Amino acid sequence: MRAALYYGRQDLRLTSVPDPEAGPGDVKLRVLYNGICGSDLLEYFDGPVTTRDTPHPLTGVQNPVIMGHELCGEVVALGAGIEDLAVGTLVAVEPVETCGRCLHCGLGQYNHCPTLAIQGYNRAGGLAEYTVVKRRMTHPLPPGVSALQGALIEPLAIAWHTVNRCAVSAGQVVAIHGAGPIGAGAFLTLKRRGVEAIVVDPSPTRRAALAGLGARTVLDPNACDVVAAIRDLTGGRGADASIDAAGGAKAFAAMLHGTRVDGTAVVVAIHHEPVVIPPFDLLMPEVRLTGVALSVNAFPAVIAEMARGSYPLAGWVETIPFDGVIEQGIERLRRQEGMKIVVDVAGGAGERRPGERA
Ligand SMILES: [Zn+2]
Ligand SMILES: [Zn+2]
Incomplete structure (x- = not known):
């Protein structure tokens, strides 16, 4: 599959990598949209900051890593043990995997988990045709919320x-x-x-x-x-x-x-x-x-607000093709051009999902 792989400072390569497989407890997504964020610019121009050149303690992932943490995808496969999600469901991804065992995880402050792994930095991210996430990282979108809107849930949760x-x-x-x-x-x-x-x-x-x-x-x-x-x-x-x-x-x-x-x-x-x-x-x-440490328990509320129309996208959100991620995305944001730039990872497939408005 096609993927944007981060090797290090100013070295992001659009390349081909093997498709990921959904293991037990995993959900495999076809990525539809993935937004580019200020933290991606930091990683690209000043990194490695959040990515690692040694294995992450929770995921074992190190550079090169597929970037992208603001994503919306369609469920295409379910790992063993997942029974509360259907293939075809549109989901926003909360891009954090946590240990579930530490003091902060126990208190519900999972955004402070010391071994927190961020999708797109410490586990394979959304700038790829497919990605695999944990079930608890997925938030199904209600009817009427589009795939593009779904890719904005993460920054709106922040x-x-x-x-x-x-x-x-x-x-x-x-x-x-x-x-x-x-x-x-x-x-x-x-x-x-x-x-x-x-x-x-x-x-x-x-x-x-x-x-x-x-x-x-x-x-x-x-x-x-x-x-x-x-x-x-x-x-x-x-x-x-x-x-x-x-x-x-x-x-x-x-x-x-x-x-x-x-x-x-x-x-x-x-x-x-x-x-x-x-x-x-x-x-x-x-x-x-x-x-502000990312967000905590915000996704359901933000998705509900998106569904009721609290977040109009006109005038501040634009899409670019996958091939343009560096020149039309990262480089333009560096020059303060555009506001929220979202990569159309699936080449328009996100807009063509039946029954949803784009
Ligand atoms: Zn971000
Ligand atoms: Zn923890």
Whole structure:
């Protein structure tokens, strides 16, 4: 089968590999769509970061590894012991395999499992015609949710968890720094929950995309003092919570300083460089600074929200052919072109599934 195999920094090869087989407890999928993510860019340009040159303790997988962790596929085969899933079912994949035995797995915080293996980095991923996942990694999609929508569940689950980490409620205000896919997903999630959002991004394309999704307050950080603007918009207080979905020092500082006293600052962006934080900037405002570890128990809720139409794709999601994964995908995202780029792995087959809208 065709697959995109990661060998190391700036070495992703479109090549042919043997088809995987479903072992006991496994589900074999024909991959329909697989999105490209900021973490894929980090791995490609700065890696190996998440992939390994030694065997992963849980899966034994090491480079080269098939990339891709934002995927939707159709069940084509079931391993021994799987009786609650039918061949032909469309599923979104939660791209984590966990040990199931450690303290965190026992507490339901499986996103903190120390031997967590991520699909597309520590086990074979979705940039391939077929992939094999554990049954518990699959989330069947209800009728009416398309394969393309299914490939967006993973990044939207990260956005969902990011919003949960903000610990805000309806009527409060969240500043989103960075209007890429996670920023867009966070905006739509906040909107659904009745939380006001202030969106900040230097890209006119991304600001327009967020305005198109319904964002009422969209700021250009190169055209205004963002922190002053956020304070003006919040009666001088600052945002109840702020999200760094941008990943630069400037956005990080704006996140911290635009948050109100006793508010929450949440980092979800991947930073390529360290950021210096004067501890005094945390001390007096008593801002809580925290992060986002993938997502936990978010897939069912996000799939339900997708089914009810909370996540329109217009203006921020585009598809590219498998052959274009580097030039039309990774390279363009590096230049900040496009927002969510999804690889049409099956050459349009995902759109042709009967009974579903594309
Ligand atoms: Zn991702
Ligand atoms: Zn564990």
